Amino acid sequence: MIPAEFNYEVADSVDHALSLLAGYGPEAKLLAGGHSLIPMMKLRFARPSALVDIGRIAALSYVEQDDGHIRIGAGTRHHDVHHSPLIEAGCPLLSFTAGLIGDPQVRHKGTIGGSVAHGDPASDLPTVLLALDAEFVLTGSGGATRVVPASDFFKGFFETAIGPEEILTEIRVPKLGASSGWSYLKFSRRAQDWAIVGVAAIVERSNGGIGSARVALTNMGATPLRASSVEQALAGAERDAIPAAAAMAPEGTSPTSDTNAGANYRRHLADVLVGRAVEEALGGP
């Protein structure tokens, strides 16, 4: 429970953090809230040579909006995402889910950018952001930025599109419209634990039926996953198509077995929870 030795630097700006990263090389890690990285370091699953602390860069904590998007600074705490009136109005799925993470202490320290950059397939926010078709702004040396859509961002188990000398600085989320219903269901055996399986669903309602649906899965593979077969089956469908569509949820997934649940049970849960989430997103008949 004691981490291996590491250097520690506090960055006072994104530029400063980038120069520190460049100086330490690829074995350095960024530290934001530290609620995923520090436990891994204590268990020595992670042994970074240096931590560059970007958790004190005030300029990374903001919630703003433009016409179609909400823009969230990567350093914004889960607590602030959960309580932001802008996010509540424009993307209630995101504010709701931020309130499910850990406990109040965790939510006051952990950041949305940290959760995304950590790339843990058992985390809730990456799944929700994948379902929302969010975009991630990466800032590199000299302040150059590139924008990566969520669908291209999660590359593997704890692996993302962020380059060794890049920092995730902003999350852009398209606003949900009045015809959008949403749900996030998180199944765990005990309070405050990681999801055994989680499901995010967004349904565009159309004449009482489903216009289109976006469905994403937590902890059903090495990354958060879109349930594409389910989405295709639901496009333009009526409510009674939900059970058959949900049954396709396990397609393309590769869940693991652990002490909480076996892979077969996870596949079963994905089916059950997708059905429930889509029903909830569609709303009452």
Add this chain to the structure above:
Amino acid sequence: MTTLSRTVGAPVNRVEGKAKVTGEARYAAEFPLTRLAYGWVVQATIARGRVLSVEEEAGMRMPGVLAVITHGNAPRLQVVDDGELLVLQDEQVHYRGQTVALVVASTLEQARAAADALRVSYAAEPHDVLLSADHPRLYAPDHVNPNYPTDTLTGDVEAGMARAEVTVDETYSTPAEHNNPMEPHSSTAQWDGDRLTVYDSNQGATRVHQQLAQVFGLDRSTVRVLSEHVGGGFGSKGSARPQTVLAAMAARMLDRPVRVTLSRQQQFSMVGYRTPTIQRVRLGADRSGRLAALDHEVFEQTSTLYEFAEQTALFSRVMYATPNLRTRHRLVALDVPTPRWMRAPGEAPGSFALESAMDELAEACAVDPIELRVRNDAAVEPEGGRPFSSRNLVACLSEGASRFGWADRDPRPATRRDGRWLIGTGVAASTYPARSAPSTASVSAEANGAFVVRVTAADIGTGARTALTQVAADELGVPLERVDVRIGDSDYGPAMIAGGSMGMASWSWAVVKACRQLRADIDEHGGVPDGGLVARADTADDIAAQANLARHGFGAQFAEVRVDVDTGEIRVPRLLGVFAVGRIINAKTARSQLIGGMTWGLSMALFEESVMDAEFGDYLNHDLAGYHVAANADVQGIDVSWLDEHDDQLNPLGVKGIGEIGIVGTAAAIANAVYHATGHRQRHLPIRPDRVLSP
């Protein structure tokens, strides 16, 4: 002296409550000593083999390190039965996690860092860590814990089964489970010449003091063990554990006090756990459910260091009348840590199997499960035929049925639904032995009017100190405030541990006897003389003179569950326990203890499971993130009550002991309720959601 209103039975607050919540109460790891050094245990990373070398010199060069103790330089210990105490005596590795070195340093952090860096090389051998019912090395131990026969047979089970009109023949299993008291195991040892003083977290200072004297070859009078406050034990502190010997060994080598505290992870290998069990139960009955035969066969594990044979089938020797009764225990010594006492050893897993099987029999006979138990109630102890000192199982069942609302129960499974939740109810019986063990106590009348009771009792969070204060106050006829009960010091004389639900029955007897003697002495003196008076008592002769009776507490457990039809998630909105456990000394702490026991039972039913990693021979979920003990969010309604039971064949107060009966039967009641809700039997614990869905 005037006689005041009695306090025994009253809901008295804990006398040390304020000291505990303000932090004034000191636990074993909290005693400040000058020149205190800290030891950190280095554990084997193989499950079987030999230590080839330890790089002691490199370890000694780490900052702050005072000693690296290994089998190469450790002093020789006296051979004792418990091989787990013979630490660092040879190079053999008997299980993954066994002590292979102790690093001692000036600070805890330095000790831990050096222990972490210490290089140990091994010659590993293939290990065998998995229990099975057909393991080729299964054997019949000489006896089962603590000294019951391994096998028993009354009548002819096969003939009874052959004659039976209805039979049940099923195999049940329970996993390895770890005790996990809140306070870690910790020992601080200090030598003064040949006198050894140890601040220790244990369930009984007498036993630890005896073991330390044995292992170091000391006269008992030179060893003192102090354990004033203890933060739980659940069996894992019932006798000395390796850290106590290590602390004393290191303190002697360094000639300064040494503290060894185990981490949560270390407690998953070094201090005991409940063996996994595989249990085959066969029941034969006539159509009305009357038992013609009961056969309970148990398979379980021990280590290669010390034989511990859990008395799992003992439950079946006590519960139901049958002409043909057989119980058997088979053991295999694996390359695993030594299993030990944990939360009603024997009865807890044994009751899960038999009380589940009884529910299956009730269904097969179409008899209500309560009525089935009433029909099979035993007039004498089924194995051996001794009369009971008291047995009020039927009264517990009927009182429970009335409080729980059992009368309207529809026995058909899988027929009650509230949205996606299936609802079911279940019942199970419980029992636990009501024994007393020899203890001593003294009580002194001080010139200032106070009374001081000294007894080597242990209050492991149960409220024992408070209950003994009530007992002494009543016997002396004085208010509670005039009685000072001092416990947890081996210098007070030998006494029973807080274990086997025997603590209060044993200590209260000695305290009552000493108080009565003191009152007689005071009367004889015509008052308390200026120098005060002391009376001592020893109950050894009284206990030896007891009639040969079957002494047990009994209880009835009821559960209501809700099972999500799609996910298999289980909620337990209601648990009810009704117990016949003799006299209750303190209504408040007793209620807490019984609720705690039932919470253990819920935890056993749904959550607790130590998962063996067969490749490495280690319990892989060895922390409280991976090993879930039921927490507030898991527990909904728990209701506890007890019958007003008077049994004058136990001990002066008629105490049966309540430490363990709360867990007995709870898991079966929940499993039976899950069956009633879903129609799928749950014969393997814990009842995980995936098991609910895949019958």
